[in-house]
Amino acid sequence: MEIENLFDLNTLRSAPHLSKVQIKKLLEELEISINNADWITIGIMAPSDVDAISALQSISKKYSSIKFKDLEALHAVGSVFLKGNQKTGNVFIRSEKGLGEGILLTCQYDEDSKESSTFGPLPLDFFD
Secondary structure, eight states: OOOOSGGGGTTOSSOOOOOHHHHHHHHHHHHHHHHHSSEEEEEEEESSHHHHHHHHHHHHHHOTTOOOSOGGGOOOSSSEEEEEETTTOOEEEEEOSSOOOEEEEEEEOSSTTSOOEEEEEEOTTTTO
C-alpha cells in the first residue's frame, strides 16, 4: 500500500517503513494538526520500554511544548504500550503482548464540539 497522507496509516496495525520524502510530507501534514490542537495524547507500541521511551523523547525534542514527567521511573518487561498526555504531563507504561509497533498521536481539543483525530501508526523513529 502506498502511503500518501496520514489517513492512509489508519488501517495499519504496525507502522510501515517510510522513505525520507514520505516522512517529510506526512510530518508537514501532521504539524498542521498538532499546531491546531489544544493538546495531544500519544500511544506508543514498542518491543521494549527503552524503545517506547526513546520514541516519546524524540517527540519532546522536536516540539519544546510537549513535555512529560518522571520518564526515569517508567519500566515494563517485553513488548509495551506507553501512553502520554501532554495536558497533564503524565506517562504510563505496561507490558502487552500481541501489539503492532508504532506511534499513535491524537490531537485533542478543549471544546467538545471539536472531534479528536488520531494519526498513525507512525514509525518509532518518525520524529528523529
